[in-house]
Amino acid sequence: MTEAAKELRKELLRTSALGRDGNLQSGFSSLEILWTLYDRVLRVTPGTAADPGRDRFVLSKGQSTEALLAVLARKGFLPQEELKTFCQYDSRIAMQADRTKLPVEISAGSLGHGLPMAAGMAWAGRILGRKGRVFALVGDGEMNEGTMWEALLFAASEGLNRLTVIIDDNGSIGRLIDMGDMRAKLEAFGFETAVVDGHDEEALAEALSAEHARPLAVIAKTVRGYGSKTLMEDRSWFHRYPKEEELPALLAEVDAFDSGKEAVR
Amino acid sequence: MRKAMVNAVSAMLRGHEDTALLLVDIGVWAFRDVLAAYPQRAKNIGIFEDGTVSLAAGLSLAGVTPTVYGISPFIAQRALEQLKLDFVYQKTGGNFITTGASYDFSTLGYSHYCPEDVATLRLLPGMEIVAPGTPEQFTALFDACWNDGRPTYFRMTDHCNQTRAAVEFGKAAVLRRGSRATVIAAAEALDATLAACGGLDVTVLYYTTLAPFDGETLRREYAGGKVFVSTPFYEGSLTADIMQALSGRPVRLAEAGVPLEVLRTYGTKREKDAGLGLDAPGIRQRLESFLRQ
Known part of the structure; x- marks a missing residue:
């Protein structure tokens, strides 16, 4: 795990403790994906966040909003200090983002909406002759939603090659139904695919920057709560926040985390 | 009214390159001219109204004003959450034109009826609902609303009034x-x-x-x-x-x-x-x- 990824995870823990809410398992699962996008892939900066030709990032799996906020703050899209207002009554930031308050592409929250909206954005880019790419981060559990497959059908049928779908595949759906071979399904739908270690920034950057003639789906193999032994092992952390007395131990766990010993599935 | 609708939407497409039409496999024959003339932005995209409304929202957020044409219950109800979250919550504009009204498709049964569209959609803050009674009224209301940056529901009917009345958007x-x-x-x-x-x-x-x-x-x-x-x-x-x-x-x-x-x-x-x-x-x-x- 990179130093940046460790710092961001600790930021998430502190933000959650202050705001008294959190989806930390999901945030930790998506962290490298989000960081790699904003650090190395997306052609967008705070100065070009309203540029019509920018690359667009759509967070479809809204449970990772907190991680997105930490990344946005680190990249200067919002003041670092503002993270301390997490979930307060009149704050701009909370468990789900509101695009009317923040430099994010969509207000998320309900699963199954972001990917079809991202496909619409990619379609608009083609109509208007823009170069910008569109990336959507979805959860593997979110792939239960029918609208996701509707969007995939449309995107492939239209050959929207500026669209990239990233599946944060942390094994959520396996608890629900047998999804079978996700990669084979996506290829059958007409997507180019890649499978990468979703906690390996180098591998993610390479897969997300690759040229593709058809729309691309990157299956990022991740672990819920990755970066904290407690969050990885204790299911209750799907939706809870660290109490003040729990925080030091959790921060220390992140610092001590040895990614070499925690093999990704 | 359908003819007036096709003319108004076609005029919009001809006049504005940043507009799009999404058909959910109805109105394909009526719109054949613009489907052929503007294949990139006038499409019969298939039968998935919920996903279609989300796609339309993506278009809107990226600068293309979308118009979706469908049957009243399949837009107002099947895609209700998409209207709420992908348009109202995002605060972005689009047009949703429906055919079928309350029970114009009387022989098709309850699945194709929608006497609840107005009661349902009025609970979406900022959603505009218009229900013209003549072709001229459709044209006047569409021209007033299609590009106003808000989501607008146009409820068409095949049973037009004989009474002609000049109407203005937002006014009785x-x-x-x-x-x-x-x-x-x-x-x-x-x-x-x-x-x-x-x-x-x-x-x-x-x-x-x-x-x-x-x-x-x-x-x-x-x-x-x-x-x-x-x-x-x-x-x-x-x-x-x-x-x-x-x-x-x-x-x-x-x-x-x-x-x-x-x-x-x-x-x-x-x-x-x-x-x-x-x-x-x-x-x-x-x-x-x-x-x-």
């Missing part, structure tokens, strides 16, 4: 003035309502914009302490707006609308109207009884 038209009651008629209910009012001393207001509701005209034209509502929608669809507009005043209210029932009859739209007491004699009977109270 005052068709008659009287003293015993104010009659509110909406959409394709106007002809039967006017016939029912024949010889009666009542004000008639004609509403083709249901949201935002024009309370100002109602307050100004409120007559006789009575409001009679005649609409092709489920009963009660406008009650909250009417009561809010007349807040603080005593109001007696009666209504000729579609009863809140699963409609299981077939036949023609006219037969349904008659069966539900929503033809001119049925409305007249309710109105006279109300005026006697």
Whole structure:
């Protein structure tokens, strides 16, 4: 795990403790994906966040909003200090983002909406002759939603090659139904695919920057709560926040985390 | 009205490169010219209304104004969450034109009816709902709204009024003035309502914009302490707006609308109207009884 990824995870823990809410398992699962996008892939900066030709990032799996906020703050899209207002009554930031308050592409929250909206954005880019790419981060559990497959059908049928779908595949759906071979399904739908270690920034950057003639789906193999032994092992952390007395131990766990010993599935 | 709709939407597509049309496998023949002329932005994209409304939202957020054409229940209800979250929450604009109205497809059964569209969509803040009663009214309302940056629901009907009335977006038209009651008629209910009012001393207001509701005209034209509502929608669809507009005043209210029932009859739209007491004699009977109270 990179130093940046460790710092961001600790930021998430502190933000959650202050705001008294959190989806930390999901945030930790998506962290490298989000960081790699904003650090190395997306052609967008705070100065070009309203540029019509920018690359667009759509967070479809809204449970990772907190991680997105930490990344946005680190990249200067919002003041670092503002993270301390997490979930307060009149704050701009909370468990789900509101695009009317923040430099994010969509207000998320309900699963199954972001990917079809991202496909619409990619379609608009083609109509208007823009170069910008569109990336959507979805959860593997979110792939239960029918609208996701509707969007995939449309995107492939239209050959929207500026669209990239990233599946944060942390094994959520396996608890629900047998999804079978996700990669084979996506290829059958007409997507180019890649499978990468979703906690390996180098591998993610390479897969997300690759040229593709058809729309691309990157299956990022991740672990819920990755970066904290407690969050990885204790299911209750799907939706809870660290109490003040729990925080030091959790921060220390992140610092001590040895990614070499925690093999990704 | 369909022809006027096709003409208005086609003119929009011709005149503005940043507009798109999404068909959910209906209206394909009627729109064949623009589908052929603008294949990149006028598409029959298939039968998935919920995902289609999300796609349309993506277009809108990235600078292309979308117009979706579908059947009323499949837009207003199947895609309700998409209208709420992908348009209203995102605060972005788009157009949703529907055919079928309340039960224009009378022989297709309850699955294709939507007398609840107005009552449902009026709970989406900022959603505009228009229900023209003639082709000219469709054109006037579409031209006023399609590019206003808000989501707008255009409820079309195949049963146009013979009565011509000039309408303006957001305004009720005052068709008659009287003293015993104010009659509110909406959409394709106007002809039967006017016939029912024949010889009666009542004000008639004609509403083709249901949201935002024009309370100002109602307050100004409120007559006789009575409001009679005649609409092709489920009963009660406008009650909250009417009561809010007349807040603080005593109001007696009666209504000729579609009863809140699963409609299981077939036949023609006219037969349904008659069966539900929503033809001119049925409305007249309710109105006279109300005026006697």
